Ligand SMILES: Nc1ncnc2c1ncn2[C@@H]1O[C@H](COP(=O)(O)OP(=O)(O)OP(=O)(O)O)[C@@H](O)[C@H]1O
């Protein structure tokens with residue numbers, strides 16, 4: 001981790017495949033430092049370029065997502081040359097861990113909100129690219145300062161696109177994550193997500209995108225049989 005203008009102690013909260021995430025303080029606020037580690041087996045100039053590019057892209061996409069009206073962490077500092085993003089620390093837990101303890105009406109509310117957030121991204125030409133319940137944070141119950149409960153994170157794979165196929169890929173991954181990791185509530189949660197999505201972009205859009213999801217699933221089955 002390069003020496004940025006952080007204050008006080010830092011502690012590692014997550015070690016991902018590419019990035020380390022540390023919690024610390026930035027200009028008086030709780031912050032998360034996302035640092036993309038060097039890959040020693042990659043040619044250094046190439047590795048530096050990749051990490052610089054992904055860092056800049058993730059920061060841009062967080063910014064664009066926020067402009068679309070979705071809730072994302074505030075960006076505090078971006079240093080592409082050092083592969084570092086400093087952002088607001090969001091108090092809460094990952095939706096992945098929260099799902100099993102949500103009451104039925106809470107589950108529907110939360111997934112409808114998620115659908116609305118994703119629809120806003122899509123309507124403004126952004127595909128999240130990694131729409132799993134690990135990349136959504138749910139506010140702690142005691143924090144009701146905002147009308148929204150969810151924050152979208154991890155825009156490392158996000159792209160600008162208006163293709164129906166890309167929007168469907170996002171929804172397909174969300175559906176697959178629900179079926180794989182939260183099977184007992186998957187169909188309710190996915191239905192609520194589509195409800196929220198449709199509330200934002202209208203029923204015609206939902207019909208088109210769910211048709212495309214079905215088409216992707218059909219292709220997947222066909223590919224497996226081959
Ligand atoms: N702004 C934030 N506030 C609170 N916790 C966060 C924040 N950003 C990330 N986290 C925590 O760190 C974890 C990993 O973050 P993130 O998903 O961005 O990294 P990653 O999955 O390793 O990304 P990549 O695969 O692109 O390297 C999250 O699941 C979440 O628990």
Ligand SMILES: [Mg+2]
Nearest residue numbers: 130134135154
């Ligand atoms: Mg992630």
